[in-house]
Amino acid sequence: MSILQQALSTLAPSRLQGIRRGIEKESLRASRAGALALTPHPGALGSALTHPNITTDYSESQLELITGVHGSVEQCLEELTQVHQFTYRALGDELMWVGSMPCVLPPDETIPIGRYGGSNVGRAKSVYRMGLAHRYGRRMQTISGIHYNWSLPGVSDADYFGLIRNFRRHAFLLLYLFGASPAACSSFVNARQHELQTLTPGTVYMPHGTSLRMGRLGYQSAAQSSLAVSYNGLEGYAASLHEALTKPYPAYEAIGIVNPGGEYNQLATSLLQIENEFYGTIRPKRVIRPGERPLHALRERGVEYVEVRLMDLDPFVPIGIKAQTIRFLDVFLLHCLLSGSPEDTPQEIAALGRNQHRTAAYGREPGLKLERDGGEVKLTQWGGEIVEQCGPIAAMLDSVHGTSDYGDALRSAEALLQNPDMLPSARVLAAMARDHWNSFAAFTLSQSQQAKDKLLKLPYAGGLHARLEGLARQSLEDQATVEAADTMPFEQYRQQYISPERLGKGKAAIAPALATV
Numbered sequence: 001m002s003i004l005q006q007a008l009s010t011l012a013p014s015r016l017q018g019i020r021r022g023i024e025k026e027s028l029r030a031s032r033a034g035a036l037a038l039t040p041h042p043g044a045l046g047s048a049l050t051h052p053n054i055t056t057d058y059s060e061s062q063l064e065l066i067t068g069v070h071g072s073v074e075q076c077l078e079e080l081t082q083v084h085q086f087t088y089r090a091l092g093d094e095l096m097w098v099g100s101m102p103c104v105l106p107p108d109e110t111i112p113i114g115r116y117g118g119s120n121v122g123r124a125k126s127v128y129r130m131g132l133a134h135r136y137g138r139r140m141q142t143i144s145g146i147h148y149n150w151s152l153p154g155v156s157d158a159d160y161f162g163l164i165r166n167f168r169r170h171a172f173l174l175l176y177l178f179g180a181s182p183a184a185c186s187s188f189v190n191a192r193q194h195e196l197q198t199l200t201p202g203t204v205y206m207p208h209g210t211s212l213r214m215g216r217l218g219y220q221s222a223a224q225s226s227l228a229v230s231y232n233g234l235e236g237y238a239a240s241l242h243e244a245l246t247k248p249y250p251a252y253e254a255i256g257i258v259n260p261g262g263e264y265n266q267l268a269t270s271l272l273q274i275e276n277e278f279y280g281t282i283r284p285k286r287v288i289r290p291g292e293r294p295l296h297a298l299r300e301r302g303v304e305y306v307e308v309r310l311m312d313l314d315p316f317v318p319i320g321i322k323a324q325t326i327r328f329l330d331v332f333l334l335h336c337l338l339s340g341s342p343e344d345t346p347q348e349i350a351a352l353g354r355n356q357h358r359t360a361a362y363g364r365e366p367g368l369k370l371e372r373d374g375g376e377v378k379l380t381q382w383g384g385e386i387v388e389q390c391g392p393i394a395a396m397l398d399s400v401h402g403t404s405d406y407g408d409a410l411r412s413a414e415a416l417l418q419n420p421d422m423l424p425s426a427r428v429l430a431a432m433a434r435d436h437w438n439s440f441a442a443f444t445l446s447q448s449q450q451a452k453d454k455l456l457k458l459p460y461a462g463g464l465h466a467r468l469e470g471l472a473r474q475s476l477e478d479q480a481t482v483e484a485a486d487t488m489p490f491e492q493y494r495q496q497y498i499s500p501e502r503l504g505k506g507k508a509a510i511a512p513a514l515a516t517v
Helices: 003-009 073-090 120-136 157-178 234-246 250-255 294-301 323-338 346-362 379-389 391-401 405-418 424-434 440-457 462-485 490-497
Strands: 020-030 054-056 062-066 146-151 183-185 197-200 203-205 282-285 305-311 369-372 375-378
Touching: 003 323, 003 391, 020 073, 054 073, 062 073, 073 323, 073 440, 073 462, 120 250, 120 462, 120 490, 146 323, 157 234, 157 282, 157 305, 157 323, 157 346, 157 379, 157 405, 183 424, 183 440, 203 440, 234 294, 282 294, 305 323, 323 379, 323 391, 323 405, 346 369, 369 379, 375 379, 379 391, 379 405, 391 405, 424 440
Parallel strands: none
Antiparallel strands: 020 062, 020 146, 054 062, 146 305, 183 203, 197 203, 282 305, 369 375
């Protein structure tokens, strides 16, 4: 009996019923012409600083819609749909861009950074984003995706890190199956070196690409590639992040904290300003307390859930993700958790990075091979092995929930491995050619308008609207309360927030006066 079979045989149905999930979904606001909206965050949506469901990510123009925690896939997607419906009603003529790669962008320096008011925490959030602009450029930060937060009861820190190691080994399969960004607007690569081909004037692409968002032009950082983070346990992971958050990095020291005009360039000169700057396909997470740094929360109370960060927006789905995809993620994450997970090595970590880039750029290329155990194996063969191993997990989930939906999700994955023309990335390119657009911007603009129309036509309860309106009003009041409570100068706040002492264990690391950035 394999390690996976043994683990599955001891997994009580009540634990499987205890799976919890939530979604964070980013989308740019775009004009009806397909250009980045340069308007402020709509006032009817409340405060981006304090609203629990509707905020912004990097840019003032980049919405982030957040669900609560749900035990049901349907309930999670229902809430995400409802938040979309409310948001669209506040956007007027603007659209939510349904593609992961951005719409037509203005010059880099005119992409607006998120604004969160005059409080210390609000200013810190904007300064952090200014730091990202100096370090990586603003265009890179306008890429959008879906983050899937997932937990299972009774999982130890060691087991969560075993899950993470296996996820990183097998993440190529998710990029292949669900990558939906094979093309981009040429404005995204203006004055940048890249390997993309020109499809038509205004559109660049990779013929066999799956996810430009997760490739070399996406969320990548040459500086962070020097960060040797191991996922062999919480202690080593925390130590790696601690160093990156506290050790000065020469290139960022050259940028400086404040410019000659007295404006802030960044929060810190370390390799990472704050924990969220660390790019990765998956993160261990824990809900933080007021005034607490995320790394302190992990060190003090351990891993509570994982955050899957590599999912593209599905431009064929109005809310960006469908139930079948979520069910495949549930099966996949359980496979990562229950399978044997040897410790990683620097050599394996480097190979996994190459596999990610190869899949993102060439994933649909016939016969494409990836690195495994010092040799090479066909992507489709390796993916097929993983899907086959997931069979008993899907069957158990179907049994627990009285459905065939999980098995259906696996059967769909099997079909996609056999027929790459049906992959979302292939469908995007085919739709562009079929409708004679051959333009990323025109295709995505059309899909964005269709998504808006569909969501606005869905039934929409007045009570729900009133509840979300109430949340928006309350968030504005909460922001005013935060601003009125500030007592210290911003520079003092900044220094206290980034102090190394707040990253360690113990109650002293929590500073109630410092809201979390």
